[in-house]
Every structure is written in structure tokens, then in C-alpha cells.
Amino acid sequence: MLEEQLNLKAIIHSNRHFMKSDFGELDFESDQDKGLTQPPLTKKATAQGSIQLPTEYADVLKEANYFALLEARKSQRVYKQESLTLEQLAFLLWSTQGIKSTRGNQYATVRPVPSAGARHPFETYLAVFRVEGLAPGIYHYLPFEHALEFLHEVDDLEDEVSRSLCDQKWAAKGAVTFFYSAVPYRSEWRYSILSHRVMLMDAGHVMQNLYLSSVAIGCGTCAIAAFDQKVVDGLLGLDGEEEFVVYAAPVGVV
Numbered sequence: 001m002l003e004e005q006l007n008l009k010a011i012i013h014s015n016r017h018f019m020k021s022d023f024g025e026l027d028f029e030s031d032q033d034k035g036l037t038q039p040p041l042t043k044k045a046t047a048q049g050s051i052q053l054p055t056e057y058a059d060v061l062k063e064a065n066y067f068a069l070l071e072a073r074k075s076q077r078v079y080k081q082e083s084l085t086l087e088q089l090a091f092l093l094w095s096t097q098g099i100k101s102t103r104g105n106q107y108a109t110v111r112p113v114p115s116a117g118a119r120h121p122f123e124t125y126l127a128v129f130r131v132e133g134l135a136p137g138i139y140h141y142l143p144f145e146h147a148l149e150f151l152h153e154v155d156d157l158e159d160e161v162s163r164s165l166c167d168q169k170w171a172a173k174g175a176v177t178f179f180y181s182a183v184p185y186r187s188e189w190r191y192s193i194l195s196h197r198v199m200l201m202d203a204g205h206v207m208q209n210l211y212l213s214s215v216a217i218g219c220g221t222c223a224i225a226a227f228d229q230k231v232v233d234g235l236l237g238l239d240g241e242e243e244f245v246v247y248a249a250p251v252g253v254v
């Protein structure tokens with residue numbers, strides 16, 4: 001028992017250290033410093049064919065007053081059993097992880113959310129339940145193409161999504177559940193041992209845009225950090241080492 005407590009103390013100490021910017025006397029060179037090749041800015045498509053997403057959002061915006069959006073933002077865990085249109089989904093994908101421009105020679109992407117060093121270390125996956133024009137299943141967002149690729153069907157999608165999110169049943173009752181994975185080397189390449197702290201900060205910006213954009217289109221969402229890592233990575237087909245889920249959120253009409 002005492003040993004367990006000591007271990008817990010050690011873990012808390014090291015986790016606190018992870019939150020700090022100060023790595024003391026530790027001297028390190030990042031892979032970028034060493035001149036190693038930069039990893040790709042986004043993950044390449046693996047499926048054949050993709051679904052092009054709309055780029056016009058004027059019709060989906062129900063609330064554009066910024067103050068009203070902030071007033072209305074809250075975590076929504078009850079959703080109507082209504083479908084999202086492809087335009088609504090496209091707007092959510094663009095406003096969280098869409099690409100507005102590229103810096104340098106494929107050096108960095110510029111998106112609606114900030115990211116330390118513009119590394120943007122995330123990929124977006126969707127469990128689609130009710131979106132017009134999309135069959136239910138698991139999809140991956142291709143931000144350069146602003147398209148979706150269909151990855152696979154899942155038997156009992158609702159049960160599997162809820163199981164992956166520690167049996168939070170409401171989290172599989174929206175129109176779509178977003179999953180954000182981290183591809184840590186994108187940020188490690190530049191920031192090495194300092195990257196992990198800022199990657200989780202980056203994730204917060206993505207989620208805040210999902211909250212505000214959901215309100216803007218008459219929907220609601222709720223951030224989820226409680227998930228079963230192995231189950232959720234397995235659901236999306238991620239290896240759990242070079243890529244793993246860090247955040248999730250259902251979106252539904254409210």
C-alpha cells in the first residue's frame with residue numbers, strides 16, 4: 001500500500017513536471033535541429049475514393065452574433081434524433097481543422113485554430129450516425145481536400161462508440177461523434193520533450209471551436225476526455241503509439 005502511494009506521488013510529480021515549461025538543465029536537440037526530414041502535415045488517405053464537402057456555409061449559420069454564441073455555449077448531453085446536413089458537418093470540420101492556407105514549401109498549415117509552431121498534430125475521425133448523404137460508420141477527414149474518406153462500417157455502432165467512451169451512453173446519441181487523434185511526431189519533430197504539453201493545449205482550441213460552431217448551427221456538443229484508450233484506438237484503427245485518441249465529442253441537434 002505504502003509503495004503504491006509512493007508510486008502515485010512519483011507519477012503526480014512527473015505529471016506536474018510535464019505541465020511545466022521548465023526542463024531544468026536538460027539539454028536537447030529536436031529532430032528539426034538535427035536536420036531530419038519533417039513529417040507530413042496531414043495523414044494521407046487510405047481508402048479509395050472520397051466524399052467532397054461543401055464550402056458554402058452562409059445557409060447553415062443560425063447564430064452569428066459572437067456575444068450570443070458565448071452566452072449560449074454550454075456542454076450539451078441531450079440531442080434530438082435529427083440528422084445533420086452535409087453542409088453543417090462540413091462547417092464543423094472546417095472550423096475545427098480546415099486548412100486556410102499553407103506556409104512556406106509545405107512547412108505548415110494555417111487553420112481556424114491556433115497550434116504551437118503551427119504543427120497541428122491532430123487528425124479528425126467521425127462516427128457518423130445521422131448525416132444526410134452519409135452511410136453510418138467511421139470516417140476520416142482529409143483537411144487539404146476538405147473531403148471525407150469512409151474507413152469502415154461497425155456492427156452496433158452506437159454500442160461500440162459508447163463503450164469506447166467509458167459507457168457514456170449519451171455520447172453515442174448525437175448525429176455524429178468526433179474523435180481527435182494526436183500524431184505526436186508532428187510536434188515532437190520540432191519541440192521534442194516540450195511538445196507534449198503544448199499538444200494538449202492545442203486540443204483545447206479545437207474543442208472550443210467545436211463548441212462555438214455547434215451553437216452557431218443550432219447544435220450542441222460536449223467535450224469528452226474520459227475514454228477507454230485501447231477500445232477507442234481500436235475502433236478507429238489507430239496503432240496507439242504513433243497515433244492515438246486524445247479528445248472526443250458528440251454533436252447533435254438541440
Ligand SMILES: Cc1cc2nc3c(=O)[nH]c(=O)nc-3n(C[C@H](O)[C@H](O)[C@H](O)COP(=O)(O)O)c2cc1C
Nearest residue numbers: 073074075076077168204207222223224225226227
Ligand atoms: C478536457 C475536458 C474533458 C471533459 N470530459 C468530459 C467527459 O468525459 N464527460 C462529460 O460528461 N463531460 C466532460 N467534459 C465537460 C465538462 O464536464 C463541462 O465542460 C463542465 O462541467 C462545465 O460545463 P459547461 O461546459 O456546460 O460550461 C469535459 C470538459 C473538458 C474541458
